Amino acid sequence: MKQITFEHIYKLGIIVAENDLYRHYHYPKMLTRYDSNFIEFKTLPPLPEFQEAEVYLREYHLRKGQKHVKFYFPANIKPTGELVAYLIDMGYQVGFLELYAIQPKHFPLVKNNSDIDIQVVTDKSLEALLTLQYKHDLNYGSQFAGQKADLIKRQFEDQNIQQLLAFYKGTPAGYVDVIISNETAEIDNLTVDELYQNKGIGSRLQKYVMESFPEKTVILVADGEDTPREMYKKQNYQYHGFRYETQKVYLD
Structure with a gap:
């Protein structure tokens, strides 16, 4: 079996912004679908850079009438303890997905x-x-x-x-x-x-x-x-x- 990665998983949404740190996916036809409206980090962000992305996505979603923010971190890398502590303190849900083939x-x-x-x-x-x-x-x-x-x-x-x-x-x-x-x-x-x-x-x-x-x-x-x-x-x-x-x- 060839190597399967999360890049093989279908993403319903379009990339509306991209930089060296992340891709921003948005799906205007279904704003309530969290899995179509999110930021996907290319590399694990230090806390200050996560906070910048957090402010950006929150403001973007507010303009669209959306009440959520969602982030995916790079595959096979656990977020730092500092980042997890911040997320929990700020009321985020934190979980992980597993890929099977x-x-x-x-x-x-x-x-x-x-x-x-x-x-x-x-x-x-x-x-x-x-x-x-x-x-x-x-x-x-x-x-x-x-x-x-x-x-x-x-x-x-x-x-x-x-x-x-x-x-x-x-x-x-x-x-x-x-x-x-x-x-x-x-x-x-x-x-x-x-x-x-x-x-x-x-x-x-x-x-x-x-x-x-x-x-x-x-x-x-x-x-x-x-x-x-x-x-x-x-x-x-x-x-x-x-x-x-x-x-x-x-x-x-």
Whole structure:
């Protein structure tokens, strides 16, 4: 397997500013999506330089009516103790992501279950996908859920994104987006409705991806402090590194 890095991960957003220290990504069509509106540091910033970037991004977002700031740090480098202490003191959330990859032939066998049906989303099933995702996205507010619905429709028209919908006994129960590039197929937004968890739906969605793209490296990013990462390890995904992130949401 060739070396997979975070540079292979799809970024939804455009670069609106860049210098030697960072790239600034912005996505005007969905201002509430934190993962599309952020600064990505090229090198680990000393605290004073982070603070300068912090002021810049906060002022930029205020002009756009955005209430958050988010930063990604360089891959495989832990922020300094001084920087972490500052972030915690200022009310930031600090976490890290882990990068995984697998060759489809190494994904374990998945037992067939006639109750589960995986389908590529079509004109006929798009509304079912929208309804299920809207239900889940309401956890982040109605504005976010509405903007996410518009994003799903745009991605439906994107030939480089395949949307999959899982049905359990005929009822929409889960979904995943597959972001397709020349060498990789990225699993993103993998979700199973809580009413249908522990039935093997997540594994069946992944298996469908493996069978659809047998010649590509399948990649994904997992929360470094969440339980799904343990599932990925058991499914033979290989660890390819970590990246720290931090964000803050302002109440005013």
